[in-house]
């Protein structure tokens with residue numbers, strides 16, 4: 001279908017999981033993609049896979065907590081592909097999970113800087129590039145955690161993901177008149193390396209619990225999340241902005 005034909009997209013957190021699946025889908029749909037993460041080898045492998053399928057991709061490795069990478073990603077999109085239309089700000093970590101009384105300020109900052117300050121920095125550099133194109137689509141990966149559900153031990157993660165939704169609403173209002181749409185995607189439990197079900201100490205009981213709390217009684221694949229990100233990136237969602245967009249298998253509405 002090539003719904004992103006002629007578009008240029010940045011995807012952070014593309015070295016694995018949801019970001020990787022989205023980069024591949026965007027490229028198959030015609031976008032030139034700039035992919036990022038810290039792990040150069042994983043990014044290089046992704047670029048090779050995309051190119052082998054006839055797509056266009058380039059990798060810029062770096063730590064998303066820094067302002068340099070936010071600028072470098074936009075500069076690369078402009079220099080190599082001529083501009084920027086879509087940014088999927090997806091890099092994130094669960095961070096330390098522990099009672100708040102045991103959490104250090106450094107641990108708090110690590111999670112908030114990775115998940116929330118990076119969203120601010122991404123937008124700061126992506127917005128001017130999109131304004132130069134007459135519009136665009138900014139998408140952030142938030143979570144149901146901190147929005148429709150609270151879990152013990154996840155204060156920093158919940159605060160970072162809820163903060164992204166506030167950022168989305170402000171930016172959607174700030175740049176709507178300029179043609180930039182801004183949305184958050186809220187995945188349910190997704191089978192990626194970051195999932196608690198794939199933690200070294202995860203048990204079958206943890207897997208069963210996570211599946212059970214979803215109305216669909218299963219977790220998502222990264223590709224299922226990617227398809228909804230594609231919707232928010234493409235003109236198919238041309239009147240959607242400022243939303244917290246659930247792709248959560250009903251985890252936000254179940255009590256059974």
Ligand SMILES: NC(=O)c1ccc[n+]([C@@H]2O[C@H](COP(=O)([O-])OP(=O)(O)OC[C@H]3O[C@@H](n4cnc5c(N)ncnc54)[C@H](OP(=O)(O)O)[C@@H]3O)[C@@H](O)[C@H]2O)c1
Pocket residue numbers: 012013014015016017018019036037038039040042062063064065090091092093094114141142143144186187188189190191192193194195
């Ligand atoms: N899986 C779930 O159940 C779930 C549910 C709701 C929301 N989410 C959110 O979905 C997003 C993607 O996570 P995922 O599940 O796909 O996990 P993942 O496979 O672990 O992917 C996380 C990505 O973020 C990147 N990243 C982490 N810290 C970074 C840093 N400091 N600098 C640069 N890149 C960094 C990682 O790249 P490097 O390691 O190469 O740096 C990796 O590419 C996250 O924001 C997560 O919070 C996940």
